[in-house]
Amino acid sequence: MKPELNLTARSTWRDPAPEKPAGPGRAFWAAIVAVMAVACLAFLLSSGQLRPPAVFGPYSVSVPLDFRAYDPARWAIMNAEDYEEALKIDPTLPDPASIGFGDAAALPPADPALLRDEAFVGPPAKPYVFRGVTALDRERAHYCLTSAIYYEAASETDDGMRGVAQTVINRVRHPSFPNTVCGVVFQGSQRAGVCQFTFSCDGAMARAPSKPNWLRASRVASAALGGFVFPKVGLATHYHTQAIWPRWGKSLVMTNIVGAHIFHRWRGRWGMPDAFRAPYLGREPVPGPYLPLAQQLAILKGQGLPPGAGPAPMLGGVGAPLPDVAAAPLPSTMAPTAPVISSPVAAPIPAPTYTDPRLNQSGQIREEFRGSGEWKR
Known part of the structure; x- marks a missing residue:
């Protein structure tokens, strides 16, 4: 019989043994983990979050932990129509007025129309x-x-x-x-x-x-x-x-x-x-x-300022009272003694003319709208 060849065997002279990586060994890392665990335990003890039962007594919970998701009794209480119906299911329910909700029930109901108007x-x-x-x-x-x-x-x-x-x-x-x-x-x-x-x-x-x-x-x-x-x-x-x-x-x-x-x-x-x-x-x-x-009516009619009427005064400051600007003639005792010298008026600039007669009418008002905005007596 021929001996079977062991293909997985390592050849000592052809495959050298792998070198071990340099660095700390397992013992070093185990010591680090132990030190961290001790430090965390000491921190919890000092902060009061972890109390040994031998020193501080057994740990107890004041809230009952018997509530389960989809608990039929609790679900019926939460879906009761009013407090009286819920009290029939659980007589130990507290009075809502004793925990500060009585005043909210006394407020008048909100008007839907007012809420809709305010939202709009x-x-x-x-x-x-x-x-x-x-x-x-x-x-x-x-x-x-x-x-x-x-x-x-x-x-x-x-x-x-x-x-x-x-x-x-x-x-x-x-x-x-x-x-x-x-x-x-x-x-x-x-x-x-x-x-x-x-x-x-x-x-x-x-x-x-x-x-x-x-x-x-x-x-x-x-x-x-x-x-x-x-x-x-x-x-x-x-x-x-x-x-x-x-x-x-x-x-x-x-x-x-x-x-x-x-x-x-x-x-x-x-x-x-x-x-x-x-x-x-x-x-x-x-x-x-x-x-x-x-002056308002004369300007809107296209007649400009009436003869002898000057421009109206501007508001001099915030809330400053304005003088009377009525265009009444001066009394005889206040009439000026010297003749009034009128300032020269520049000649009007002629309107431009165009070859197309339709363009010459631009800016004009159609006859049916000419009296729009005027005061009718």
Whole structure:
């Protein structure tokens, strides 16, 4: 018989024995593990997290650990309709009033309509009472706000008037606008057609107000100056009628539609409640309009300034009273003794002409829209 070959046998002269890696042996690492275990045990004993039962007594748990997932009894208690039904299942349940939940049950239920309006409109304005420095300041603020409410929303409901009043109040409290009521209402009224509130520079105030609607606007103004907040427009600082959509509408956030007006507020932090913290000055300027009504109507009709009427004065400072700008003739005792020398007027620049006659009509108003915006007597 031939002897079997052992192919796995190592040849001592052909395969040298492997060298042992240099470094610590098993005994060294076992010692390191033992030292770490002793250190951890000492730390737990010193921190009180591990207490030997021989010294501190047996460890006990005060909360019963018999609750199991999907426990039928506990599940029935948690799904009970009220406390009385749960008490029938477990008579040892504590009284809810004894752990501080009694007051929450006494609160009135939240109105779903109010929650829906606030989610759509945004946060409401904070109440603020406008107290003028003097009785004259308070009377001026009331007149200016009443004028804005009447000439902007005289034909609307009380909510429509309150929306306009809240917008004016929001502007007074915002640092982007004057910090007086009259300053906000008649801002820019020294220029015809470019004021903040259209009625103050388009000749609308030449119309005598209706007594019933004026009294209604006066009541709304008194409430707004006294701290009443109309939450349906939120922190709106702009509005316009539903018949138009101005180019600045896309840059703001619409809050609501009340009556004939669509209300908007600033975007971002400038439209949040923290931005409406401008202090009320308390010194009201002379109510406007700051351009006489005769000049407003003449400018809007394309007739320019009436003869002898100069430009209206500009507001000199925040809340500074304005002089009377009525274009009445001077009395005979104040007539100037020297002749008035008029300044030379530059000749008008002729309009450019084009070969195509249709281009020569650019900038003109079509005949059916020529009287748009004029006061009808």
